[in-house]
Amino acid sequence: MKILVAVKRVIDYAVKIRVKPDKSGVETQNIKMSMNPFCEIALEEALRIKEAGLASEIVAVSMGPKQCVDTLRTGLAMGADRGIHVEANEALVPLTVAKIFQALVGLEKPGLIIMGKQAIDDDCNQTGQMVAGLLGWPQGTFASKVLLDKEKQVATVEREVDGGLETLCLDLPAVITTDLRLNQPRYATLPNIMKAKSKVIKKYTPQELNIETKSDIEVVEVTEPPKRKAGVIVSSVDELIDKLKNEAHVI
Amino acid sequence: MLTALRTTSTSTLPRFYSLIAAYRSITTLVIAEHENGAIQLPSITAVEAAKSLSNDNNSISVLLAGSGPSLHQAAKHAATCHPSISQVLVADSDKFRYPLAEAWGKLIHLVQQKGGYSHIITAANSFGKNVLPRAAALLDVSPVTDVISISDSNQFIRPIYAGNALCTVRYTGINPCMLTIRSTSFPLPALSADSQSNEAHISQVDLSTFDEDSIGKSRYVQHTSQDTERPDLGSARVVVTGGRALKSAENFKMIEKLAEKLGAAVGATRAAVDSGFVPNDLQVGQTGKIVAPELYLAFGVSGAIQHIAGMRDSRIIVAVNKDADAPIFQVADYGLVGDLFEVIPELLEKLPEKK
Numbered sequence: 001m002k003i004l005v006a007v008k009r010v011i012d013y014a015v016k017i018r019v020k021p022d023k024s025g026v027e028t029q030n031i032k033m034s035m036n037p038f039c040e041i042a043l044e045e046a047l048r049i050k051e052a053g054l055a056s057e058i059v060a061v062s063m064g065p066k067q068c069v070d071t072l073r074t075g076l077a078m079g080a081d082r083g084i085h086v087e088a089n090e091a092l093v094p095l096t097v098a099k100i101f102q103a104l105v106g107l108e109k110p111g112l113i114i115m116g117k118q119a120i121d122d123d124c125n126q127t128g129q130m131v132a133g134l135l136g137w138p139q140g141t142f143a144s145k146v147l148l149d150k151e152k153q154v155a156t157v158e159r160e161v162d163g164g165l166e167t168l169c170l171d172l173p174a175v176i177t178t179d180l181r182l183n184q185p186r187y188a189t190l191p192n193i194m195k196a197k198s199k200v201i202k203k204y205t206p207q208e209l210n211i212e213t214k215s216d217i218e219v220v221e222v223t224e225p226p227k228r229k230a231g232v233i234v235s236s237v238d239e240l241i242d243k244l245k246n247e248a249h250v251i
Numbered sequence: 252m253l254t255a256l257r258t259t260s261t262s263t264l265p266r267f268y269s270l271i272a273a274y275r276s277i278t279t280l281v282i283a284e285h286e287n288g289a290i291q292l293p294s295i296t297a298v299e300a301a302k303s304l305s306n307d308n309n310s311i312s313v314l315l316a317g318s319g320p321s322l323h324q325a326a327k328h329a330a331t332c333h334p335s336i337s338q339v340l341v342a343d344s345d346k347f348r349y350p351l352a353e354a355w356g357k358l359i360h361l362v363q364q365k366g367g368y369s370h371i372i373t374a375a376n377s378f379g380k381n382v383l384p385r386a387a388a389l390l391d392v393s394p395v396t397d398v399i400s401i402s403d404s405n406q407f408i409r410p411i412y413a414g415n416a417l418c419t420v421r422y423t424g425i426n427p428c429m430l431t432i433r434s435t436s437f438p439l440p441a442l443s444a445d446s447q448s449n450e451a452h453i454s455q456v457d458l459s460t461f462d463e464d465s466i467g468k469s470r471y472v473q474h475t476s477q478d479t480e481r482p483d484l485g486s487a488r489v490v491v492t493g494g495r496a497l498k499s500a501e502n503f504k505m506i507e508k509l510a511e512k513l514g515a516a517v518g519a520t521r522a523a524v525d526s527g528f529v530p531n532d533l534q535v536g537q538t539g540k541i542v543a544p545e546l547y548l549a550f551g552v553s554g555a556i557q558h559i560a561g562m563r564d565s566r567i568i569v570a571v572n573k574d575a576d577a578p579i580f581q582v583a584d585y586g587l588v589g590d591l592f593e594v595i596p597e598l599l600e601k602l603p604e605k606k
Binding site: 011013016017019026093094095098117118120121122123124125126127129130131132133134136137138139140141142144156159160161162163164165166167168169170171174179180181215216217218219220221222223224225228229231232233234235236237238240241243244245248250251 | 351352353356376377378380381382383384385386387388389391392393394395396397406409410411412413414415416417418419420421422423424425464465468469470471472473474475476485489513521524525530531532537538540545546556557563566567568569575580582583584585586587588594597598601602603
């Protein structure tokens, strides 16, 4: 069975982002970019499935500008077998990404797709669900545990939901999106980084896959969130209780 | 597969006409959850958000699905729970016994094809986030998730980058415009007693044309929940949160004791969850719950941006931390630099008795 893993190039999670003065977006020039943390977890899970002898090949897929190749190389260094880069210079909304994925599934015929539950830049949390919908495949979102049964061709997925955990059983092929607690992603070792340089990355454009990239969402402006009024440092518990009672009126 | 894709990108002319229609009137479908015969609070909040799409000509329908008597009891509750609801649609079938995205996606698709709604809204909780994007893909529209403010019927504000920026987006596509809304951003006004007299019409969804493709490919196995008598984290008036500095699950009980005294819900940082002090459904932050209580007390929380994204809209934030440079103090209204192992017992002793 082949597994497709989506990996997105985003601003590194530790970077404090800056909004552009013209409000057109967030500053991305000369800013450290990395693989979206949830995508790392997705790739790690795929690698573990392969190491358990339940998958034959892992294909990492990234969409966006040419620098996405760096993200794919990171994925290949972690252990993915090959990469697919769908090069697009315009911003892609999740619906477009999902349609591109649908086209790639037609070409690659994977038995499982694993994605992160959300990208930490747009915070959308949509793509996995949309891919599953377009393909008519079952979905296991926000997964914190995945068990594959190769014989029965099912995946048992434990999901993080409000108020606890939910377990679902999905017929393969399926789409799984990963939550933080699914696993601890590995680091790429230096020999593997070198090996990754010779692995194949196939290129497509959305046009070659017959996907229109025009979106039905238009960004009007991006602004900074309202600043909170500077607070005060109190010196004792008594002062704190007094402030909460007589100034803030919350207790 | 590729031919199927080509047919989905239809000509732009129908898109144009439905866009015009969207400006004529607003008809909203609210996707609601129910439990024990009552509509859940986040769903009622979604109705409140739907109301703010337009001042006039806004007809709001609520869609409920499930099976058995508790569904019909919930439908009765839905009919009276908010004066703006004009219709309650009930889909009664074993297929909806559990909230599976596969069945719900098809159901929303079916109801939209019959009703031609201009907007479909649900709360941005784990149910809404799971179901709505799937339904949107079936309807070939882009959803807007985690909306915190509605500017007009097609323009919305949503946080990006863990709440470090706010993005205003305009939806320019065909009907329906699909949204998930952040419940804490649309507080419910106190509803007066006389609003109860306004009862919405309840009708059954005709499921004879329900497309069963892909239903049954996912099966519900079980749900494990944390029993708690404390208020729900998402809607509590006071939240007490502990971080890694608590050091152990045993010590975390101090946070619980303090929460009890204040009638508060307990929250936790990702560090506290990962260290196994508390279960993950208590996590507050970008990847956990988003809260906006009257009072948020953070003990031993450093204030990573991912955590702040989940609580920055709280009215009053109190931080207690040993490290005077902890970023949490930048968003706190009241900060106390000190050892929480001394501060919490003192608070327990000196806080006024309540509830």
